[in-house]
Every structure is written in structure tokens, then in C-alpha cells.
Amino acid sequence: GENVEQHPSTLSVQEGDSAVIKCTYSDSASNYFPWYKQELGKGPQLIIDIRSNVGEKKDQRIAVTLNKTAKHFSLHITETQPEDSAVYFCAPYTNAGKSTFGDGTTLTVKP
């Protein structure tokens, strides 16, 4: 099955700094690469995704980059704000018909 590694497991930044979280996957047939944000007491919510025919996608302060050759994709958050504090998950999708979640990154943005 798909092996997914997400780093770092915890990340603490000062408000206004940038944050980067990396996800490495093993299945070269993976074709859909989403990032989810989970706030306390809630279910994960999609914040950005990218498909295998695209290298980069941006949505305001959030961007995702994909390197299919190296089998990794990254979440970039610029100008971080305290409300960005949450747990973030990558969940690459494979032809096995499911998303395999990384172990999560707890991001803390200090005001």
C-alpha cells in the first residue's frame, strides 16, 4: 500500500513568517494531492489540492508544489496568522481508490 511520510510533525513560527510542510509518498500511480486543515473539535477541511499534471497551485497565502519525479509535495503558507494554528494533513490519492493520510503536522503561530 501507499507509504506516506509528513514532516515536520510540529512547527512553531512567529506571526508573519512562512511555514512549509512536506509530504513524501511511495506510489508512483498517485494522481491527486490534497492538503487538509483540522481545527480543534472539527473534522479535516480541504484547503488546497493539486493534480498530477500541474506543478504548482496558489490560493492567496496558501500554495502547493508537486514534484512527481521525486514523489513529494509541499504546503506553503505565507504571512502566517494565529488562525492558521491547526493540524495539517497531506492525503495523496492512489489508484487503490483511497486517500492515505500523513501523520499530521501541528502548526502553532505565535502572535
Add this chain to the structure above:
Amino acid sequence: DTAVSQTPKYLVTQMGNDKSIKCEQNLGHDTMYWYKQDSKKFLKIMFSYNNKELIINETVPNRFSPKSPDKAHLNLHINSLELGDSAVYFCASSTRTASPLHFGNGTRLTVT
């Protein structure tokens, strides 16, 4: 307006009991899932249904039995509850394969 709703939100029960969690989605999605999130926040898929048909069944004890009466509902019944079943269970739905998952807010199950 709630897209994916689960009930109950909290469930506290004793070992050996049987309990059910219900899930409904009003997004018109064809595929529904159950995920388990443990105390370390790890999220693991348990089951997936597409148009009422079971398509994914991970290595889950057969004490767990999902049931999908129609494509908008996916329930989870758990027999003979054990301490290790304590976790947050999330229902999710999606339109098709390789598309965003829409999660409910979870059911926190505590087995004492």
C-alpha cells in the same frame, strides 16, 4: 445547511456494549467513508461505500459493521466494544474517486 452530519457527537459506554453511529450527507455525493482518528491524531480509513456498495474494507475487526441504506447515509455499528475502540470516528463523503473529502465533525467514542 450541514453537509455531512454525524450523531451522536459524544458516546460514552462500557466495555462489551453494542453501539451505533449515524452519518448523513446532503451533498449528493456517491461515495461515503468511515475514518478513525486515534489519540495521536493519526487518521486511518476503515470503510468506503460507493452507491451503497462496499468498495474498501481495511483491516478492521469484524465487530465493526458498516451499513448503507442509501447513498446519502452510512452508519457504523460496533459490537462488543473494547477499550481500544476509544477514538474519534469521522464520516466523510466525496463526489467520485480522486476528489476532495468532506468530513463530518466526528463522534468521540469513549469506552470505559
